[in-house]
Amino acid sequence: MTFTYDNPFGPNNVYGHSVELLRRLAKVADPEAVHLDVGCGFGSIAASVKALGLHYVGVDIDLDGLQRLKMDGFEVHSVELTNAEESYAALAGVLAGRRLASITILDTLEHVPSPLEVMRALRKLSSGDNAPIIISVPNVTHTEIAARMVTGKFDYTLDGVLDHTHIVNFSAPTLRRMTRQAGLVEVEAFDTKVVEAYRNMHLDKNALPLDTSFYSLVSYIRGQADETATSYQLVRAFLPGPEHGDEPWFTEPSKAPERPFLSIVIRTVGTETFTLRDTLVCLAGQSDQDFEVLLMGHKLDATRQVAVEEVLQDQPEFLRNRIEFVLVNDGGRARPLNVAYKRANGRYIVTLDDDDLVFGNYVEIFRRLHEAQPGRLLRARCAAQTARKSHVTDGRPAAISTGPVEPKYPASFSLLDHLRDNHTPCMSVAYPREVVDIFGLEYDEALTTAEDWDFMMRCYFLVGIAVAPDITSIYRRWEDKPTSAQAHSPQEWLNNRNFIIQKHDALPVVLSPGTLRELRDFHESSSHWGIKTAAQAASVKALKLGTKIRRILGRIKARIRQF
Helix, strand or coil, X not given: CCCCCCCCCCCCCHHHHHHHHHHHHCCXXXXXXXXXXXXXXXXXXXXXXXXXXXXXXXXXXXXXXXXXXXXXXXXXXXXXXXXXXXHHHHHHHHHCCCCXXXXXXXXXXXXXXXXXXXXXXXXXXXXXXXXXXXXXXXECCCHHHHHHHHCCCCCCECCCCCEXXXXXCECHHHHHHHHHHHCEEEEEECCEECCCHHHHCCCXXXXXCCCCHHHHHHHHHHHHHCCCCCEEEEEEEEEECCCCCCCCCCCCHHHCCCCCCEEEEEEECCCCHHHHHHHHHHHHCCCCCCEEEEEEEECCCHHHHHHHHHHHHCCCHHHHCCEEEXXXXXXXXXXXXXXXXXXXXXXXXXXXXXXXXXXXXXXXXXXXXXXXXXXXXXXXXXXXXXXXXXECCCCCEEEEECCCCECCCCCCCCHHHHCCCCCCCHHHEEEECHHHHCCCCCCCCCCCCCHHHHHHHHHHHHHCEEEEEEEEEEEEEECCCCCHHHHCCHHHHHHHHHHHHHHHHCCCCCCCCCHHHHXXXXXXXXXXXXXXXXXXXXXHHHHHHHHHHHHHHHHHHHHHHHC
């Protein structure tokens, strides 16, 4: 007779992964110490647990599995998991005062009416011996399920992730929040990975092939969001910790935190703090003050850290109170940006270098764009100006402009232009926080240049862009100190550019409304230019041929006259 949940042990399935976690975490083998397998089913891990030197005890409500385990010589008990108090009492009765070495509860919590209550019972049970608890639950956010749900399919199956007997569906965040509320602290993870679960495990001949454009797009978006895109079962190890009863595992949108409109991220290495003073003066004069500042000190020694702190101390109190000074002591150019974007509280996030300037409407224009087209990248126009270091009367360093403010960067955003090079300086584009929180995008820390161009384009492909023609910032080009273009060799820039282009070529992308028109217009103009050029070339050739013929005819006439 076959049973739905009679699954064999395998090194790469949930049972093998769970036993490996036990091997890493369980205390020294003790035949008297109990390993409690809650929801044991047919005891797929029983022999492996015994091999670890522990006394296996299986508990379940299903009698078929318990009967087989008993016939194989293992201790079993029939226990129904209800609320925390009754579940704890029943499991404590099974232990009967024996030392608890470890607990597993594999693919069981999704079947009980209140998994939080069961977790609380297990925490209380394990607290005395500080026993590790291995939990496995199916991952309802697997890429295949995401693709099916987008097309309106949520079909329950006999078993697996969408088992028709499941009561609660789990994702990694759901499991994390629920265990936290119950008082369990995750210490290790060893998920099972399956790419084509429906095609290979459920033998679904109608499963969408992986190489379709649609599936590639869903797979890319899901894969960027977190590391569980192909996790079929979430297999995690926990230890008992403090309860967080005031933090419910379910989300409450009405209790979402109040956020400033804009988080302004400023990187500094602390060498020329007089430019940072100019940048902060610009922020103090904003018409819209709904922003925070994350000042990221990158690899600062003690002297430069003090210099930056002195700048902050000199700021007016209203501005100083909204600046967070964060030290980042490792990584390349992109590291402080990734740290800052994860810490940022704003609804939008923008990077502003510590030697550039913004006008008083900088935040205001971003807000206008948001109100017109929320959720997109927000792009204003950036100008350029040459400058050099000078000194004021008391000898302190200061910046002096040496040229006019020039609108070097385009007022509009052209996808075709941006596919080849960057035409949008970092301070002129703000990102909705969802590109980090939901899509999981980060700056590529392997890049030594052009990391802002790469990040912007990957974000653009997902959320589009809103554009304002207003100039709100000035990119200062310094005449007396190396620019980023000069600090890196031409070959380094070329290598990074080629790497970015190859990376973008490999992405499945979403084109914003109007992009196809831009492509058609470019194609038609190119075609017309080609026809016009060909016609001009033919005309020139005809003129040259006519001139040559006239010259030949002239020579013939001259000879005729000689006769």
